Amino acid sequence: MTLYSTHWCFLKRLSFEMSPIGRDPLEALRTLAFSENPGLQQSAALYYLHMSQHMNISLPVEHLEPFYALLRSADLEVQQMSSLSLVNFLLEGNIDKELVVQMGLLEPILDLLESEDATVQCNSCACTMTLAVSESNREAIGAAQGLTPLLSLANSYDPRVQQNAVGAILNLTQSEKIQQVLCKEGALPVLALLLESPDSEVQYYSCAALSNVAANVQYHEAMLRPSNRFLLRTLISLLSSSVDKVSSQACVCLRNLATSVDIQAEMVAEDVLPKLHALLASGSEDVRRASIALLWILSEHPHNQDTLACAELLQSLGMLLLAHKTDPVIVGHTACIIKNLSLSKNRQRIIESPCVEGLLQTMLSTNTEEDSLHYVTSCLAELAKQGATLHMVQWMDEPLTKCLVRLAGQLEHTEPSFQAASIIQHMIGHEKMMLLLKRHIRDIQAYLKNFLTHREIRFQQLGISTFCRLREDPEFLLEFRESQMAKLLEQLRQQTEETQELLRAAICQEDS
Numbered sequence: 001m002t003l004y005s006t007h008w009c010f011l012k013r014l015s016f017e018m019s020p021i022g023r024d025p026l027e028a029l030r031t032l033a034f035s036e037n038p039g040l041q042q043s044a045a046l047y048y049l050h051m052s053q054h055m056n057i058s059l060p061v062e063h064l065e066p067f068y069a070l071l072r073s074a075d076l077e078v079q080q081m082s083s084l085s086l087v088n089f090l091l092e093g094n095i096d097k098e099l100v101v102q103m104g105l106l107e108p109i110l111d112l113l114e115s116e117d118a119t120v121q122c123n124s125c126a127c128t129m130t131l132a133v134s135e136s137n138r139e140a141i142g143a144a145q146g147l148t149p150l151l152s153l154a155n156s157y158d159p160r161v162q163q164n165a166v167g168a169i170l171n172l173t174q175s176e177k178i179q180q181v182l183c184k185e186g187a188l189p190v191l192a193l194l195l196e197s198p199d200s201e202v203q204y205y206s207c208a209a210l211s212n213v214a215a216n217v218q219y220h221e222a223m224l225r226p227s228n229r230f231l232l233r234t235l236i237s238l239l240s241s242s243v244d245k246v247s248s249q250a251c252v253c254l255r256n257l258a259t260s261v262d263i264q265a266e267m268v269a270e271d272v273l274p275k276l277h278a279l280l281a282s283g284s285e286d287v288r289r290a291s292i293a294l295l296w297i298l299s300e301h302p303h304n305q306d307t308l309a310c311a312e313l314l315q316s317l318g319m320l321l322l323a324h325k326t327d328p329v330i331v332g333h334t335a336c337i338i339k340n341l342s343l344s345k346n347r348q349r350i351i352e353s354p355c356v357e358g359l360l361q362t363m364l365s366t367n368t369e370e371d372s373l374h375y376v377t378s379c380l381a382e383l384a385k386q387g388a389t390l391h392m393v394q395w396m397d398e399p400l401t402k403c404l405v406r407l408a409g410q411l412e413h414t415e416p417s418f419q420a421a422s423i424i425q426h427m428i429g430h431e432k433m434m435l436l437l438k439r440h441i442r443d444i445q446a447y448l449k450n451f452l453t454h455r456e457i458r459f460q461q462l463g464i465s466t467f468c469r470l471r472e473d474p475e476f477l478l479e480f481r482e483s484q485m486a487k488l489l490e491q492l493r494q495q496t497e498e499t500q501e502l503l504r505a506a507i508c509q510e511d512s
Contacts, residue, residue, distance in 0.1 A: 026062060033066035038075040045070050045081035052088035059095050064103045071108035076117055083112060083123035090130040097131050101140050106131070110141070113149035118158040125153060125164030132171035142178045147185055154190055154206075159199055166194060166205040173212035183213070188223055188231075195234045200243040207238065207249040214256035224263060232257070232266060239275040239291075244284040251279070251290035258297045268304060273313070280316050288324070292333040299340040308337070309346035311353065318354025325362040332372035335359060339379040342386060351388045356380075357395050363403050369413075377407065377419035384426035392423075393430045401436040409447040411454070421447065421462055428469040437470075441479050444470070452488050460492065 032044035044066060051059075070082035086109075089095040100106070109131075112124035128146060131137045141147070150172075153165035169187065172178045182188075187209075194206035210231070213219050223231055235257075238250035254272070258264050272294075279291035298304045317334050324330040338355050341347070350356070359380050366373045384392060407413070407420035424444075427433045437444060451463030467485065470476040480486070 029063070029066050033069040038073070038078065041070060041073050041075055041078045042081070045073075045078045045085070048085040049081045049088075052085040052092075052094075056092065057094060059089055061096075061099060061103070064095070064100065064105065067105055068103070068108060071105065071112060076120070079112060079115065079120045080117070080123065083109070083120055083127065087123050087126045087130065090127060098134055098136060100131060101137050106137075106140055106144055106146075110144055110146045110149065113146070113153060118156075118161055121153055121156065122158065122160040122164055125150070125161060125168055129164055129168035129171055132168055132174075135175060138172050138175040138178055141172060142175070142181055147172070147178070147181055147187075151182075151185055151187055151190055154194065159202075162197075163199065163201050163205070166191075166202050166209070170205045170209040170212070173209045176216065179213050179216060179219070183219055183222060188213070188219075192223075192231045192234065195231075195238060200241070200246055203238065203241070203246050204243070204249055207235070207246060207253055210235075211249060211253040211256055214253050217259055220257060220259065220263075224257065229266065232263075233270060236267065236270050236272050236275065239272070239279060244282065244287050247279060247282075248284065248286040248290040251276070251287070251294045255290070255294040255297050258294065261301050261303065264298055264301055264304060267298070268307060272298075273307065277313055277316060280320055285327070288320070289327075289329045289333075292320070292330055292337070296333040296337050296340075299337045302343075305341050305343065306346055309341045309349055311349055314338075314341075314349055314353035314355055318356075318358040321358025321362055322354065325358070325365040328366070328370045328372040331362045331366060332370075332375045335362075335372065335375035335379040339375070339382050342379070342382055347383075347386055351383065351391050356383065356388060356391055359383075360392065360395050360400055363407070364399060373407075373413075374415045374419070377416045377423065381419040381422040381426075384423050389426050389430065393427055393433050396427070396433060396436060398436060398439070401433075401440065405437075405440045405443045405447070409443060409450070411447075411450055417447075418459060418462065421451065421466065425462060425466045425469065428466070429472075434473060438473075438475055441476065445479060445483055445485070448485070449483075449488060452485075452492055464489070464492075 029044050029047065032040045035041055048067070048070070067082060067086060070078055071086075073079055073082070086095075086100075086105075090097060090100070109124050109127045112120050113128070115121055115124070128141060128150065132141055147169075150165050150168050153161050154169060156162045156165065169182070169191070173182065191206040191210050191213075194202055195210075197203050197206070210223070214223060232254075235250045235254050239247050239254075241247045241250070254267065258267060276291045276295055279287050280295075282288050282291070295308070299308050317338060320330060321334055338350060338359065342350050359376050362376050363373070363380075366376060380392070404420045404424055407416050408424060409417070411417050424437070428437070448463050448467055451459045451466075454460055454463070467480070467489070471480060
């Protein structure tokens with residue numbers, strides 16, 4: 001009988017005895033695991049491997065103890081099987097990850113990182129990667145000097161080992177303390193070079209790890225040394241990756257790095273804009289969201305605005321709004337970009353693009369509770385203030401008018417309410433708009449009353465200016481007279497005069 005047949009017979013007998021898991025078989029496992037006989041250790045390791053592959057149950061804490069001896073075994077097969085079974089248990093969630101560290105298994109796992117066997121390296125890296133999902137485990141791995149061997153294995157020629165090593169580093173970079181240690185250990189150039197790996201998983205893991213580090217401004221100088229812009233150029237090239245999660249993560253990393261005007265200027269000089277423009281049409285939601293977020297960052301600085309305000313990009317932004325008007329991330333960021341660009345000398349291009357129609361249409365699909373609605377109404381109000389009203393009016397219809405009037409009346413949502421009323425005020429006087437507004441005289445009158453009695457001066461001023469413009473229309477004038485709007489205005493005038501008298505008195509006292 002072969003050694004494997006002997007193991008298998010034992011395995012079947014032990015499986016029968018340990019279903020359900022009991023105490024006596026545990027004693028047998030301990031005896032085998034702590035034996036100095038490699039054959040007996042292999043039996044225990046084989047049993048754990050079988051159980052990890054075929055039994056979807058939580059492993060009792062006492063069954064972790066034999067792992068210590070198995071992982072410490074001098075026998076290569078025992079190391080391979082025990083480390084693989086531990087990976088399986090961890091991935092299936094059948095072992096408490098923090099308990100593994102508390103039971104003292106981290107040290108033998110990290111020691112196996114230095115094995116010369118690729119299978120053992122692969123399994124121990126996978127264990128470390130899975131354990132590094134909690135902050136306490138990340139700190140324990142750092143304290144146990146686990147970072148150096150992981151960085152070494154990140155350069156492994158075995159793709160499985162390399163993937164798991166870089167995956168472990170990625171999880172570890174979620175800790176700011178570990179980031180500091182990794183940077184001191186020379187992780188940045190290692191991760192930067194891995195961006196050029198032919199393996200898309202390695203590219204993604206290294207890019208995501210660099211994104212986590214780049215979220216900390218203190219490391220930007222080390223990541224972007226003036227003498228070497230390799231990282232920046234490589235990240236920009238990854239925007240063209242055919243793997244969505246790689247191009248998306250490259251956007252995230254560039255966004256985290258784009259904190260200074262100089263870095264943004266370099267990105268623009270490296271032709272980042274055409275690549276981002278192409279990503280807006282991606283079929284991946286993550287890619288679209290990541291690219292629009294980076295464009296938003298770039299649009300915040302005036303020196304980029306003229307470059308961004310090209311007809312092609314504005315066309316794409318307008319179409320993006322129309323195609324994804326229920327996506328709050330797309331809508332919010334796009335509205336912010338358009339508002340930023342409207343401050344440039346090329347605002348006429350915005351007015352003539354599909355952006356205005358896209359912004360108006362998103363109001364019909366955006367929930368009042370969402371921040372994106374605030375950005376949309378704020379952008380439209382800015383465009384209206386700058387003379388886009390004629391273009392806006394051509395897209396107005398009954399549903400949009402009703403939406404604007406409704407938003408203006410929802411004072412509990414302060415900013416959307418104010419901005420919606422501002423948009424209405426700027427469009428008053430256009431014949432088409434007046435016909436649409438007359439269908440909502442009562443609702444307009446209601447929000448104007450609330451504005452006139454609002455505690456914020458800007459609401460009162462907007463209410464007065466809107467009232468004055470609407471009063472020029474006979475139908476609105478008649479309705480205002482019947483509703484005693486004049487009485488409210490008189491009360492406001494008296495309050496204003498009293499405030500002015502108090503201010504004059506205060507100023508006189510100050511002067512004296």
